[in-house]
Amino acid sequence: MADLEVSATVASRGLDVQLRVAAGEVLAVLGPNGAGKSTTVAVIAGLLQADAAVVRVGERTLTDTDHGVCVPTHDRRIGVLLQDPLLFPHLSVIGNVEFAARRHADRSAARQRAQRWLAEVGAQNLADRKPAELSGGQAQRVALARAMAAEPDVLLCDEPLAGLDVAAAAATRPVLRRVLTADSRAALLITHDLIDVLTLADRVLIMEDGKVAEVGPVAQVLAAPRSAFGARIAGVNLVRGVLVEPGVLRAEPGPGLPGVLWHGNPADHLTPGQDVSAVFSPAAVAVFRDQPHGSPRNSVLIRITGLEVNGAVVRIRAEEQPDGAPGLAADVTPDAVAELGLRAGEQVWFTVKTQAVGLHAGSGHA
């Protein structure tokens, strides 16, 4: 498998991006509507003529406007998964997947491969249905199987879960994750959902006004966003660790420090031993001088590094987590700050209720 390398300019849409996705890597692309994310996908897939563009997959040059190279879409081996599954309505589910598998195989081999991919996404029992008889989540899983059955070198996902309700998205996400991380294929994932970024991506790229605003490892960009959009979507607390039992995460231990246990709601199907992230909002954090007893299951002793007034709330920043990840944050009222007499350098307890903590597969790969 091969790296994807893209450089594209589309003047009419104000697009000017450069990006690179390594083999086996998932790059999440975030950005406001109209930032040029889908245009980028169209250029990579050869569906849109760019003013100036170079698209390479490994040794293969797919687009090179300077040298007049433009490989047609059907010869690019670039899979596309869109918000609309776009299953061919006149073909059955298995017929849809076979259509993609036929490219490199005779009929019986294609059927076998189609069945294998349907099983991979847990849709083998839907094989004989018509697309009109599928739910949104089922249709999207079949669309994923179909895209993979064509054996693309690169998979481009343009908000594949955005059209699904919360439950269907949560059920489809682990399937997408399994397929995306199964082999060393490069993948690009456009999304609006921070959970997708945390659970599916290795690196994140933020696009604003047709340009790359920032790019880097997920944890780094979310912890210290340098772009306006990054700052808006980030601002959540993220604790990385390993699932020790259902609903319980042990945070990465630091040098000489034990890993703290975090209790939360598993958003995906998780198995003990798996890398997991705990995600919670600073607004869900309560601050105490003394260790609280009772209902809040999660409490950690932290040292305050700073306080910032942020509208009607004060954000309390804690020191770095034991594993070096960015410090946790708590949003409290100015009254509470005054009452507790909070100052930088002091030690306080941060507590969060179990229900406020979401546990997600993937550790955001530092």
Place this chain on the structure above:
Amino acid sequence: MRPIGAPGVGLPRWVYLPAALATVFVALPLVAIAIKVDWSRFGSLITSPASRAALLLSLRTATASTLLCLILGVPLALVLARHRGALARVLRPLILLPLVLPPVVGGIALLYVYGRLGLLGHYLDAAGIRIAFTTTAVVLAQTFVSLPFLVIALEGAARTAGSDYDMVAATLGAPPATVWWRITLPLLAPGLVSGAVLAFARALGEFGATLTFAGSREGVTRTLPLEIYLQREGDPEAAVALSVLLIAVAAVVVVGLGARRIAGWNAGG
């Protein structure tokens, strides 16, 4: 007071009067002709040798011209639906011209292309091929007038369907020819059926262009409408019976098309 089941803003009441008149205007001639038929002789009238020859010729030529419309019209409709450029803007009105052109004029125009002294007929004649006043001329005349019906119906269907499925098929590695046969055409099946039915119906009723370009030779170019026109002088009862036959065929076509549209195609497929 509004009738139950008609919520929202109603039509002014007077609108129903012209609407009713229009219905009567269309229905009354059909009723009149049905009354006029001598039903006891109906069977023998429509099975006379001349009538049978005309009916068979009509069915054969209309089928042939519908096939020709499909072969030529489907690619044209797709080209028009997918292209937004100046070419499509010039092409569309040109193709639709036969729709509003008097058929007699169409027939004359065809003569000047395929007739013995016509643009192409000149060369065809030299090669020993004669088209005017043959069954081939009937098929060409019918194709000329019915092609726009098929193109209009199909272009609309193709526009509505869009090209998203074709795009996905391409990303799955299907070359354009595969996409055309396995995705584009099957998805256009409903439009194809209604377009073909419209073209067939129009071909079946073709009169003016056929008479001008192909003449009226029994068994060769005298189709059902021509036969009816001819019989009107000599045997009015036969003309009426054949008219009813043509109305029946048209009704089957229209009802069939309507049912097809209502049933949709997703459930059947």
